Amino acid sequence: MTAYRALLRKDLLLELRGREIVPAMLAFVIGSLVLVRFGLGGVTQAGGTQAATGLLWVAAVFTSMLALVRSFAQEREHGIWDGLLSTPADRAAIWAARASATFVFLALTQVVAVPLFWLFFLQDGPSPSILVLVAALLLADLGVAMLGSLLAGLTGGIAAREVLLPVLFLPFAIPLVTVAVRVTVHTISPQTSGFHTFEGLGFLALYDTIFGLLGWALFEYVVED
Amino acid sequence: MRSSDGDAVVCSGLVRRFGERLVLDGLEMRVPAGERVLLTGPNGSGKTTLLRVIATVLRPHGGEVRVWDKPLPAEAKQVRPDIGYVGHEPLIYPTLTVGENLALYASLYGVDGGRIGEALDQVGLAGRRADAAGDLSRGMRQRLALARATLHRPALLLLDEPTAGLDEDGRARLAGLLASHDGSAVIATHEPDWFAEVAGSELRLAAGKAA
Amino acid sequence: MIGSRRPRPDGATVAALVAAVLMTAALAMIFFYVPTDVSEGYSQRIFYFHVPIALTTYTLFVWGAVNAARYLLRRDESLDLKSYVPMHLGVIFGSLTLVTGSIWANIAWGTWWFWGDTQLTTFLIIFLFYCAYFMLRFSVEPGERRATYSAVYALLGVGLIPLSVIGVRFAQSNDLIHPITFNSNGANMDHSMFLTFLVALAAMLSLAVTMYLVELRGKRIDERVRRIRRLVEEGV
Numbered sequence: 001m002t003a004y005r006a007l008l009r010k011d012l013l014l015e016l017r018g019r020e021i022v023p024a025m026l027a028f029v030i031g032s033l034v035l036v037r038f039g040l041g042g043v044t045q046a047g048g049t050q051a052a053t054g055l056l057w058v059a060a061v062f063t064s065m066l067a068l069v070r071s072f073a074q075e076r077e078h079g080i081w082d083g084l085l086s087t088p089a090d091r092a093a094i095w096a097a098r099a100s101a102t103f104v105f106l107a108l109t110q111v112v113a114v115p116l117f118w119l120f121f122l123q124d125g126p127s128p129s130i131l132v133l134v135a136a137l138l139l140a141d142l143g144v145a146m147l148g149s150l151l152a153g154l155t156g157g158i159a160a161r162e163v164l165l166p167v168l169f170l171p172f173a174i175p176l177v178t179v180a181v182r183v184t185v186h187t188i189s190p191q192t193s194g195f196h197t198f199e200g201l202g203f204l205a206l207y208d209t210i211f212g213l214l215g216w217a218l219f220e221y222v223v224e225d
Numbered sequence: 226m227r228s229s230d231g232d233a234v235v236c237s238g239l240v241r242r243f244g245e246r247l248v249l250d251g252l253e254m255r256v257p258a259g260e261r262v263l264l265t266g267p268n269g270s271g272k273t274t275l276l277r278v279i280a281t282v283l284r285p286h287g288g289e290v291r292v293w294d295k296p297l298p299a300e301a302k303q304v305r306p307d308i309g310y311v312g313h314e315p316l317i318y319p320t321l322t323v324g325e326n327l328a329l330y331a332s333l334y335g336v337d338g339g340r341i342g343e344a345l346d347q348v349g350l351a352g353r354r355a356d357a358a359g360d361l362s363r364g365m366r367q368r369l370a371l372a373r374a375t376l377h378r379p380a381l382l383l384l385d386e387p388t389a390g391l392d393e394d395g396r397a398r399l400a401g402l403l404a405s406h407d408g409s410a411v412i413a414t415h416e417p418d419w420f421a422e423v424a425g426s427e428l429r430l431a432a433g434k435a436a
Numbered sequence: 437m438i439g440s441r442r443p444r445p446d447g448a449t450v451a452a453l454v455a456a457v458l459m460t461a462a463l464a465m466i467f468f469y470v471p472t473d474v475s476e477g478y479s480q481r482i483f484y485f486h487v488p489i490a491l492t493t494y495t496l497f498v499w500g501a502v503n504a505a506r507y508l509l510r511r512d513e514s515l516d517l518k519s520y521v522p523m524h525l526g527v528i529f530g531s532l533t534l535v536t537g538s539i540w541a542n543i544a545w546g547t548w549w550f551w552g553d554t555q556l557t558t559f560l561i562i563f564l565f566y567c568a569y570f571m572l573r574f575s576v577e578p579g580e581r582r583a584t585y586s587a588v589y590a591l592l593g594v595g596l597i598p599l600s601v602i603g604v605r606f607a608q609s610n611d612l613i614h615p616i617t618f619n620s621n622g623a624n625m626d627h628s629m630f631l632t633f634l635v636a637l638a639a640m641l642s643l644a645v646t647m648y649l650v651e652l653r654g655k656r657i658d659e660r661v662r663r664i665r666r667l668v669e670e671g672v
Contacts, residue, residue, distance in 0.1 A: 147592070150588075150592070154572075154585050154588060154589070157581070158575050158576060159575075160575050164571060164572065164575055167568050167571055168568050168571075168572060168589065170564060170568065171561050171562070171564040171565035171568055171593075171596060171600075172565075172592070172596060172599075174561050174564075174600070174603075175561065175596075175599045175600045175602075175603030175604065176603070178603050178604060179603050203599075203602060203603060206599070206602075207599055207603075210595040210598075210599065211592075211595060214591065214592055214595050218508075218588045218591060218592070221508050221584050221587070221588055222584070222585070222588055225581070
């Protein structure tokens with residue numbers, strides 16, 4: 001536990017000092033929202049909102065790629081892996097700390113992105129269930145952070161990592177985005193399609209559980225040489 | 226945890242590849258408890274790789290490695306708390322301060338924070354605790370690496386060219402560290418003469434095995 | 437071959453023979469034995485190709501993942517190969533699934549694809565996963581690292597299957613497009629159709645096994661040649 005706390009502190013400190021990841025994410029997500037807003041023109045009714053929500057989630061996933069590709073960048077550039085791996089710290093703790101830090105960065109980005117999204121797309125329509133929206137975002141963030149950190153560790157040593165990481169992540173992003181969009185849209189204009197918000201959030205929780213367990217178990221194989 | 230009369234390190238038939246390239250080729254080595262063994266040999270002879278295997282950072286691909294009679298990688302976890310490794314790189318985060326770097330490693334080794342001050346004193350970096358590690362000169366960073374490796378008072382030191390970049394004072398500090406170290410050590414170096422007083426034996430490597 | 441022992445037929449040859457027999461039987465049954473489907477007509481017979489190929493794809497995937505787990509536990513190099521080959525075959529069979537599915541879709545519904553269909557979309561996700569697996573494999577030098585990364589990714593894929601099935605099902609509001617042939621009551625078809633289906637399934641699986649054994653043998657020979665070359669280079 002001390003190892004996890006120390007490593008998480010380290011990851012957060014690194015970002016605080018370096019300020020590389022979160023500003024890039026913010027720039028990307030704000031830019032995406034603005035582009036989408038202008039791209040969709042004046043359409044803010046249900047159909048437009050649905051499209052916008054889909055695009056919001058796509059932007060969210062690509063934003064997280066920005067964070068994930070930079071995971072372990074310092075360890076890589078300065079050869080610090082040898083330092084971390086020769087300590088008694090659990091490899092899973094390294095993964096958990098990185099996943100937690102990434103989760104924080106994603107959540108911070110959304111603190112800005114969600115109000116902006118509401119401003120751009122939801123002002124005229126019915127107000128969404130904020131609680132559900134936030135829950136969906138946090139659950140999705142967690143899944144992306146956990147699976148993404150595992151894949152980041154895996155691709156860290158590969159030259160083509162900036163292309164490879166998104167490619168490896170893509171198949172896993174599809175079910176996540178699919179359900180997340182449905183849940184989000186459902187909070188804005190409740191559909192009578194038989195879809196239950198609770199089940200949607202439950203799916204996201206299942207996603208997190210599965211990849212949390214896999215990440216925990218598999219990270220050591222990915223970093224050990 | 227460590228027997229006083231057993232060997233610190235025993236390698237028999239150690240094999241390690243990188244991709245298809247054979248870097249360690251059936252290496253035999255023995256480090257008796259309390260002794261300092263020098264590793265010498267040309268670049269590419271496998272010194273760094275050997276140290277990294279003993280530091281449990283690399284897994285052996287063949288043969289056997291035992292540290293205090295514990296086989297690697299099976300019991301690497303039990304071995305790690307008592308190993309101090311200095312590599313080619315200082316293994317520190319440049320954007321964190323000296324103190325923060327050592328605090329991280331102190332936590333990872335389960336060492337009390339008070340040790341940080343002591344370790345910095347020993348290497349002569351006491352006044353630089355709040356400086357960013359990346360702002361240090363090469364020699365200072367090397368000292369920081371030594372502090373990092375000795376923070377938890379390990380029984381086995383694995384040093385890869387520890388004199389690199391050190392000035393006179395730095396070398397004196399290193400000598401002091403080795404003198405006060407009451408365990409074993411494996412030291413890869415291009416300057417075996419400098420270590421003549423402290424070293425017990427020398428193992429010369431060529432192409433991944435003893436020359 | 438030197439020696440008086442008669443050479444035993446190896447696994448690949450046996451499997452090939454079995455596959456040939458089953459394939460012939462299956463083809464015969466599909467085109468001459470099984471009755472024409474009342475609602476869909478003659479072209480419905482593509483079902484006997486499409487579904488067995490799809491099921492074989494899933495089987496290959498699971499087999500690859502199982503060997504991946506075994507590799508991580510035992511670090512036996514041959515298990516890396518035994519994990520990679522099923523995944524590789526999975527891409528081939530997966531492509532065939534998509535192709536036969538597309539043909540069937542065109543015949544049955546007049547479109548080449550239908551995004552509203554759960555099973556097609558799920559399969560596409562898994563197919564994308566296979567392709568990503570390949571990209572990973574080709575991005576790393578052969579050796580233990582590549583084997584480890586491949587094994588880890590293959591195991592991640594195991595988590596993907598149930599999630600994509602459930603996830604895509606959530607997103608579709610209508611799931612009545614894909615003909616539901618098997619439900620909780622068992623097979624929705626008469627005996628001759630079911631028998632034909634089983635033979636076709638057995639044929640596809642034995643074809644997969646044959647290709648697996650052949651490819652394994654070929655890759656082992658490659659590996660041996662490479663090892664010999666390496667030894668020669670080091671000896672010189």
